[in-house]
Amino acid sequence: MTDQMQQIVLKQYCEGAPNPSDFELVSKDLPVPGEDQFRIRHIWNSVDPGTRSRLSGGDSYAAALPLGKPIDGFSVGIVDASENDAYPVGTKVFCAGGWRTHTIQNGKGFIGQVPDAVPLPLSLWIGVLGIPGLTAWFGLKSVAKFQAGDRVLVTSAAGPVGATAGQLAKAGGAEQVIGIAGSDKKCQWLVEEAGFDHAINYKTTPDLDAAISEAMPKGVDLLFDNVGNEMVNRVLPKMRLNGRICISGQVADYNLSPEETPGIVNTKPFITHRVLMQGLVVFDFAREFPVALNEMATLIGKGELKLQEERFEGIDKMPEAFCGLFRGENFGRRVVQVSAEE
Numbered sequence: 001m002t003d004q005m006q007q008i009v010l011k012q013y014c015e016g017a018p019n020p021s022d023f024e025l026v027s028k029d030l031p032v033p034g035e036d037q038f039r040i041r042h043i044w045n046s047v048d049p050g051t052r053s054r055l056s057g058g059d060s061y062a063a064a065l066p067l068g069k070p071i072d073g074f075s076v077g078i079v080d081a082s083e084n085d086a087y088p089v090g091t092k093v094f095c096a097g098g099w100r101t102h103t104i105q106n107g108k109g110f111i112g113q114v115p116d117a118v119p120l121p122l123s124l125w126i127g128v129l130g131i132p133g134l135t136a137w138f139g140l141k142s143v144a145k146f147q148a149g150d151r152v153l154v155t156s157a158a159g160p161v162g163a164t165a166g167q168l169a170k171a172g173g174a175e176q177v178i179g180i181a182g183s184d185k186k187c188q189w190l191v192e193e194a195g196f197d198h199a200i201n202y203k204t205t206p207d208l209d210a211a212i213s214e215a216m217p218k219g220v221d222l223l224f225d226n227v228g229n230e231m232v233n234r235v236l237p238k239m240r241l242n243g244r245i246c247i248s249g250q251v252a253d254y255n256l257s258p259e260e261t262p263g264i265v266n267t268k269p270f271i272t273h274r275v276l277m278q279g280l281v282v283f284d285f286a287r288e289f290p291v292a293l294n295e296m297a298t299l300i301g302k303g304e305l306k307l308q309e310e311r312f313e314g315i316d317k318m319p320e321a322f323c324g325l326f327r328g329e330n331f332g333r334r335v336v337q338v339s340a341e342e
């Protein structure tokens with residue numbers, strides 16, 4: 001075994017869309033666990049669009065990442081050295097590991113053991129059984145208070161959060177689930193595989209407002225938004241009485257300065273239609289994660305929750321995999337394999 005580990009650190013703050021040259025791959029000595037600690041050899045790491053919010057140098061909803069620090073992300077791996085009886089060597093875990101090959105943890109914070117009883121691919125524990133799936137679950141059910149019979153509109157619908165949210169709505173008895181996505185291939189998958197009622201390619205539709213109205217002539221009960229202010233502003237006049245908007249993410253706005261970020265001006269429906277809008281921080285629901293994970297694992301096992309995954313190999317591929325998220329290149333969850341499964 002090598003006595004070195006690798007990690008991707010922030011070399012310079014991103015201006016606009018992130019670029020691979022903003023990041024740097026560095027090696028360092030493999031850390032040794034201290035009292036109550038254990039070391040995880042990462043197998044799969046994720047790239048997440050929300051990470052961008054910490055890479056501009058100014059504080060966003062999370063504090064700016066200092067230069068030279070490893071980038072945030074989620075990881076699934078195996079304990080390869082331990083001073084903690086609850087996490088012996090060989091335990092498979094998912095955690096907030098980041099863009100590195102190894103981390104030291106103490107069992108606190110976002111970490112869990114991969115249940116042996118659930119024979120699913122390991123990478124799912126940073127995908128639909130990780131933060132994206134949990135974001136969909138709690139955004140839909142706890143923030144947007146989904147009810148059977150809702151007419152649901154999901155943006156960035158082919159991403160891991162959006163695709164899961166739409167399928168959970170459909171499984172829960174939604175009257176209608178419509179997705180918005182950026183390619184015909186994504187739209188086709190949403191309808192043919194994920195069971196959405198209809199999908200709109202916002203990049204080729206000449207009039208997106210008209211396309212949404214045509215697809216949802218009775219309006220929108222629940223908007224699950226992953227994209228940002230322009231989209232929310234567009235959909236607000238289409239909200240039905242007692243409509244609910246979950247602000248899950250703002251991928252179209254993450255690369256913009258505050259001055260460049262569009263505003264929301266269509267506020268009248270908040271009064272006329274008693275619309276509620278609420279933001280989500282998925283970790284607020286951490287205590288309920290086990291129940292949601294259990295139910296989603298069951299749905300996956302029964303083939304009732306479909307997912308797309310794109311795999312990259314090698315930690316050096318993480319910047320490229322991340323930057324492509326902002327060009328719409330990912331079709332589903334992007335995961336990067338940084339060591340062998342066994």
Ligand SMILES: NC(=O)c1ccc[n+]([C@@H]2O[C@H](COP(=O)([O-])OP(=O)(O)OC[C@H]3O[C@@H](n4cnc5c(N)ncnc54)[C@H](OP(=O)(O)O)[C@@H]3O)[C@@H](O)[C@H]2O)c1
Pocket residue numbers: 048049050051131132135156157158159160161162180181182183186226227247248249250251252253280281282283325326327328329330331332
């Ligand atoms: N609130 C929370 O606690 C929480 C937790 C996790 C994630 N999130 C958020 O959930 C959202 C979805 O995350 P995800 O992991 O499933 O990623 P994702 O939706 O796959 O994000 C990447 C996709 O965003 C779309 N996109 C990129 N730039 C865009 C733009 N300028 N305008 C419109 N769409 C654009 C692209 O899809 P198209 O091809 O469709 O354009 C791209 O493939 C993100 O905003 C993320 O930050 C929130």
